[in-house]
Amino acid sequence: RQSTVVITGTSSGVGLQAAKALAQTGQWQVVMACRNLSKAEEAAQSVGIRQGSYTIIHLDLASLDSVRQFVKDFRATGRSLDALVCNAAIYMPLIKEPLWSPDGYELSVATNHLGHFLLCNLMLEDLKKSSASEPRLVILGTVTHNPNELGGKIPPRPDLGDLKGFEAGFKAPYSMIDGKKFEPVKAYKDSKVCNVLTMRELHRRYHESTGITFSSLYPGCVATTALFRDHYPLFQKLFPIFQKYITGGFVSEEEAGKRVAEVVADPAYNQSGMYWSWGNRQKKNGKSFVQKVSNEASDEDKAERLWELSAKLVGLA
Numbered sequence: 001r002q003s004t005v006v007i008t009g010t011s012s013g014v015g016l017q018a019a020k021a022l023a024q025t026g027q028w029q030v031v032m033a034c035r036n037l038s039k040a041e042e043a044a045q046s047v048g049i050r051q052g053s054y055t056i057i058h059l060d061l062a063s064l065d066s067v068r069q070f071v072k073d074f075r076a077t078g079r080s081l082d083a084l085v086c087n088a089a090i091y092m093p094l095i096k097e098p099l100w101s102p103d104g105y106e107l108s109v110a111t112n113h114l115g116h117f118l119l120c121n122l123m124l125e126d127l128k129k130s131s132a133s134e135p136r137l138v139i140l141g142t143v144t145h146n147p148n149e150l151g152g153k154i155p156p157r158p159d160l161g162d163l164k165g166f167e168a169g170f171k172a173p174y175s176m177i178d179g180k181k182f183e184p185v186k187a188y189k190d191s192k193v194c195n196v197l198t199m200r201e202l203h204r205r206y207h208e209s210t211g212i213t214f215s216s217l218y219p220g221c222v223a224t225t226a227l228f229r230d231h232y233p234l235f236q237k238l239f240p241i242f243q244k245y246i247t248g249g250f251v252s253e254e255e256a257g258k259r260v261a262e263v264v265a266d267p268a269y270n271q272s273g274m275y276w277s278w279g280n281r282q283k284k285n286g287k288s289f290v291q292k293v294s295n296e297a298s299d300e301d302k303a304e305r306l307w308e309l310s311a312k313l314v315g316l317a
């Protein structure tokens, strides 16, 4: 039987290559969950994903209505869901003022965290019905979530504080989870801390009762992706060179996609609640290992509180 995986944000970068890696095994039907259907179709064709091995369904993670509609549309296909990959993200380092989602939330946290939070909660029901021996739910993390790691030391550092912004309803004038002044780079990093906390809380709440494997990973520094498209042009030019020749952290989009595909499909990644990494410096044939997440991302009380507040913000509680 062919398994089905839903991957968000496969119109470029890591998600596109993960879709390719899984589709070409022949064992996976890939549902590409994207906000721009024609871009996604062109992207799939441009990297040679075989016709018939993928379906594209509209999903705009910034909009909670769109997330709900996506789940309905997926269910209408009649497929069972065997794996879900939360990959899509935006990063807008240069904006001075926050942008707002249709629901009135700061756009990067709305897209990277809240949209995925709702999607995970709704699709948990589908994963529970999977007949696969071990259904999986994978959320992309990043080294910048962790100030204890080299790549995470550069300020501004992520800090959800006491979740004051979320507690206050996270609508203008609140644009940051900690309720403080808007800082776009920190907003991205905060959203990625939320991704890791969500994975850990999913594991705590549901692993034992459902058998679903929940995991997260740092795919390496994929310095060429469109994630950096809103950065200074000079940064976009120099960052890959810096990562290739100075830090040694550079990973190709194809390699990063393969890593995601492994965490989705390889029996070696069957431990739930784990955060996988291949390290900061890439070595030839480097092996993955379970990495400790940041202090904040391992805070169980914060995970629970974040879960409760996020559930309110997306209309689940």
Ligand code: NDP
Residues within 6 Å of the ligand: 008, 009, 010, 011, 012, 013, 014, 015, 033, 034, 035, 036, 039, 059, 060, 061, 062, 063, 086, 087, 088, 089, 090, 111, 140, 141, 142, 143, 192, 218, 219, 220, 221, 222, 223, 224, 225, 226, 227, 228
């Ligand atoms: P890309 O910008 O190449 O890909 C992001 C994808 O997300 C695109 O398909 C984009 O679609 C999609 N997306 C953005 N906003 C939305 C939305 N509102 N609804 C639906 N889809 C959306 O970035 P990467 O491939 O680099 O990033 C993928 C993941 O990897 C992210 O979670 C990122 O945090 C993580 N990561 C990346 C690293 C890197 O060095 N690049 C390092 C560590 C982690 P569209 O084409 O329409 O914009």
